[in-house]
Amino acid sequence: MKGKIVMLVEDNPDDEELTLRALRKNNITNETIVVRDGQEALDYLFAAGPFAGRDPHLMPVVVLLDLKIPKIDGIEVLRRLRADPRTKLLPVVVLTTSNEEKDIIQSYDLSANSFVRKPVNFDEFTEAVRNLGLYWLLLNEPPPCPSR
Amino acid sequence: MKGFKNLSIRQKFIVLSVITCCSALLIVRTGFLIYDTVGFRQSLVRNLLTQADIVGTNSASAILFEDAASATKTMSALKAKANILMAAIYAKDGKLLSTWHRNEGDGLTAPATYDISKDKSNFGKNALEVYHPIFFDGATIGAVYIRSDLGEVRDRLSRYGTITVIIMFFSFVVVVLIATKVAEHITHPILDLTRVAKDVSENKNYSVRAVSHGSDEVGFLVRTFNEMLTQIQINQAELHRSHEELEERVEERTAQIKSANEEARNLNKFLDSIIENMPNMVFVKDAEELRFVRFNKAGEELLGYPKTSFVGKNDYDFFPKPEADFFTEKDKEVLEHRTLLDIPEEPIQTKEKGMRLLHTRKIPILDEAGNPLYLLGISEDITERRHAEDAIKNLNDELKSKATLLEAANKELEAFCYSVSHDLRAPLRSINGFSKALAEDHAEQLGAQGQADLNRIRAASERMGQLIDDMLNLSRITLSPMNREAVDLSAIARAVIGELRKANPGRTLSVEIQDGMIAQGDARLIRIALENLLENAWKYTSKQPDATIFFGLVPGMEKPTYVVRDNGAGFDMTYASKLFGAFQRLHTEAEFSGTGVGLATVRRVVSRHQGKIWAESSVNKGASFYFTLS
Numbered sequence: 001m002k003g004k005i006v007m008l009v010e011d012n013p014d015d016e017e018l019t020l021r022a023l024r025k026n027n028i029t030n031e032t033i034v035v036r037d038g039q040e041a042l043d044y045l046f047a048a049g050p051f052a053g054r055d056p057h058l059m060p061v062v063v064l065l066d067l068k069i070p071k072i073d074g075i076e077v078l079r080r081l082r083a084d085p086r087t088k089l090l091p092v093v094v095l096t097t098s099n100e101e102k103d104i105i106q107s108y109d110l111s112a113n114s115f116v117r118k119p120v121n122f123d124e125f126t127e128a129v130r131n132l133g134l135y136w137l138l139l140n141e142p143p144p145c146p147s148r
Numbered sequence: 149m150k151g152f153k154n155l156s157i158r159q160k161f162i163v164l165s166v167i168t169c170c171s172a173l174l175i176v177r178t179g180f181l182i183y184d185t186v187g188f189r190q191s192l193v194r195n196l197l198t199q200a201d202i203v204g205t206n207s208a209s210a211i212l213f214e215d216a217a218s219a220t221k222t223m224s225a226l227k228a229k230a231n232i233l234m235a236a237i238y239a240k241d242g243k244l245l246s247t248w249h250r251n252e253g254d255g256l257t258a259p260a261t262y263d264i265s266k267d268k269s270n271f272g273k274n275a276l277e278v279y280h281p282i283f284f285d286g287a288t289i290g291a292v293y294i295r296s297d298l299g300e301v302r303d304r305l306s307r308y309g310t311i312t313v314i315i316m317f318f319s320f321v322v323v324v325l326i327a328t329k330v331a332e333h334i335t336h337p338i339l340d341l342t343r344v345a346k347d348v349s350e351n352k353n354y355s356v357r358a359v360s361h362g363s364d365e366v367g368f369l370v371r372t373f374n375e376m377l378t379q380i381q382i383n384q385a386e387l388h389r390s391h392e393e394l395e396e397r398v399e400e401r402t403a404q405i406k407s408a409n410e411e412a413r414n415l416n417k418f419l420d421s422i423i424e425n426m427p428n429m430v431f432v433k434d435a436e437e438l439r440f441v442r443f444n445k446a447g448e449e450l451l452g453y454p455k456t457s458f459v460g461k462n463d464y465d466f467f468p469k470p471e472a473d474f475f476t477e478k479d480k481e482v483l484e485h486r487t488l489l490d491i492p493e494e495p496i497q498t499k500e501k502g503m504r505l506l507h508t509r510k511i512p513i514l515d516e517a518g519n520p521l522y523l524l525g526i527s528e529d530i531t532e533r534r535h536a537e538d539a540i541k542n543l544n545d546e547l548k549s550k551a552t553l554l555e556a557a558n559k560e561l562e563a564f565c566y567s568v569s570h571d572l573r574a575p576l577r578s579i580n581g582f583s584k585a586l587a588e589d590h591a592e593q594l595g596a597q598g599q600a601d602l603n604r605i606r607a608a609s610e611r612m613g614q615l616i617d618d619m620l621n622l623s624r625i626t627l628s629p630m631n632r633e634a635v636d637l638s639a640i641a642r643a644v645i646g647e648l649r650k651a652n653p654g655r656t657l658s659v660e661i662q663d664g665m666i667a668q669g670d671a672r673l674i675r676i677a678l679e680n681l682l683e684n685a686w687k688y689t690s691k692q693p694d695a696t697i698f699f700g701l702v703p704g705m706e707k708p709t710y711v712v713r714d715n716g717a718g719f720d721m722t723y724a725s726k727l728f729g730a731f732q733r734l735h736t737e738a739e740f741s742g743t744g745v746g747l748a749t750v751r752r753v754v755s756r757h758q759g760k761i762w763a764e765s766s767v768n769k770g771a772s773f774y775f776t777l778s
Contacts, residue, residue, distance in 0.1 A: 012574055012578075014574070014575075014577070014578035014581070014582070015574065015577065015578070018577065018578070018581040018582075018585075021581070021585060068570050096570075097569065097570045097573045097574050097577070098566065098569045098570050099569065099617075100566055100569060101624075101628075118573075118577060119577075119613075120573060120576045120577050120580050120609060120610055120612075120613030121580055121606070121610050121613070122577070122580045122581035122583075122584040122585075122606075123584065125577065125581065
């Protein structure tokens, strides 16, 4: 589990805090990169803009992507990730408040790996985060780094 | 001669015979007369010469002695001859010696001198004069002159004439008799023939025959005539037969023509009545001058002119010039291209109905060589239809604009729902999450009361989350598209009950679901409806020890009507009208939990299927929910 980075794309500081708290409560201590809008997420993943100096080969094992985010919305971020060979296979879990059928379909259409709705009940939310951590950090075998 | 021409043959024959006979007789008699008269005259001269000789001989001595008295005495002996009127004696010197007159003073004279050597006779008008020399001893001594009248000759001629007349008369009678008889023989066959010919010519009787009377020319004529009649009779019979045949054929043909005419008339009548009874205006124009040839009743009624007034006229006689120009132009187009022309709309000025709108088809009627003879037009009055169409179009436009509005409202609602699902839930999550964090991180400071309060906050936030979800679900049922297919209600109900049993393993209740309930509808929506109804039944029988749920068709209903029936808590029918309203509840949360959206959701599903839903119940006697899916 060491060295594996989790990326959280979340503009709501409450949700960010609650997510991090849930991760902590579940003893998931991996490094978590938090970005607050779509542009920042893309910049980080493609090592561009403010993240230009970053090692572009260092990819998170999973991206927890909210859909309703500023600048570039979650669906567009997903589209661009899937369009780029570097991030085509990157595991992306859509973690959002909505359970709109339209969002679910669009996400899967763009090859999202999972779609998880954030429950209002924090206990349920914690449970969901725990399951996600368990699955993506322990069980799941990440795709090989494309250019390595 | 003219009269002769017109005489009958018989008369002609008789006349001819008489003329011929009399002529011959007259010629013969005349010959005889001439001959007789000449002979008589000669004998008269001879007789006188003899008398003169006797006188001369007897008076020789008187001459020698120039005794005149003696000479006269000698001459007086001539008294016996009654015809001698006068006598004279000439002396040797030729001088008149003596004269004798039968009647003194008759004025007759003898020539004074005469050449005594010559005999001489001279016929005068009424007298014969004879001179004769007197010989004595061989010498001529004087001459005698005797004058006789011609009474004897006249008498003789008169007798001769009388006899001739008598002979002529008798000859005439005999000739007439003979000629009549002979003529009878000659003319009888001709008359017979004439009579027959007359009969033939007047009575057209070709069966009569002339009687042949011999083998002469007439007999030959009669035979030839009879042969001719026979030939004519044969020809006549032949003619008659062919005439009859012809007449028969004419009659037959006439009958045929009559029946064909009748047929044509009937066909014409039939076509006429079709044209006349067509509900559309039908007109025919001649291709040459585009004048109306025909107009039907519908056209008459539409245009308001009697149809007979159209015949021979053209468009310009009835319609304003721009209209007539348009019609004529289209007519010419049809006749030039020789194909049907469809004019979807053309305005026309009518006499009594104002401006009308026509849908006209113009069709060229061609002869065998493909040249246009007529132009057939069929026009439908589409004015009313057009008005109706306009009305429908207006209505449609109105509907469209309403639909657009509705669509915009729906879009707005959708956006609103989306926003609600995100933006209302996020703060709730914060409230719930941080309440939990507070309870966990500051349990000691909060104390039991503080913990309980935080729990209430968390419960309230959760309930609100639930309300938001239910509200969203309700709106989605209205907004989601319908996908109609055959849906097995029985199978869905069994699956729902199966899930409920799994989720509540402690409940024992009898569920009866009728088999084979298939309806047309949206499977997803119907499942949501059945979930709500069955969950309700499940929920409201939870306090019933021997709970039963029935789902099946209601027998004897006009439309397939389904019922979900339970023997649970039921409700008071007084509030039945509130039952299907959103967030309306007839029980407290403490009695039975719920948001009051379930039945509202069911009603939306049913109404989206054009169905109906109603309920029957009484408190603690169970409830029955009926619905139809049309």
